[in-house]
Amino acid sequence: MLLCGIDVETNDSNDTFYDTILSISGFGVSRTAVDMTSNKQAAGWGIIILSCIRRLKPFTIELLHTGNIDWKTKSGAGLKDLKFKFPAEEGFTAGVIVEFKAGITDVSMSGSLEGRTTYTIQITTSGEPTVTAATPV
Secondary structure, eight states, rough: OOOTOOOEEESSSTTTTTTTTTESSSSSSSEEEEOOOOTTTTOOOEEEEEEEEEOOOOOOEEEETTTOHHHHHHHHHOEEEEEEOOOOOOOEEEOEEEEEEEEEEEEEOOOOOOSOOOEEEEEEEEEEEEEEEEEOO
16 A cells, blocks of 8 residues: 555544554455354365455554654544545546544554654554545546
């Protein structure tokens, strides 16, 4: 996922927490499979049925440490609207927008003597995402 030009917004106009994203990993969806195996299955082979339950996966964002990273408050906050706005590609006037409810469920800090200090935060999502397709010219 190329992050150049990506815009991250929340429903809090004062939220600058996501201004320094270095990477996003694990963003996607999973679908639950239900094991329908019983003692009557021939040779012990399992029957799997895909359920209708789908969930956005928890994913991680790596942030550069700056003075505006208030991880203590963010780790205790409730769900927010989180929106990823991708830049418009050639031939489009607007890019794809993905929006969902999310909250921070884990925060880790790392760094080295001469390297950057970074935060890796886990985002846990809730509910159905809204995906707005890119707008062609």
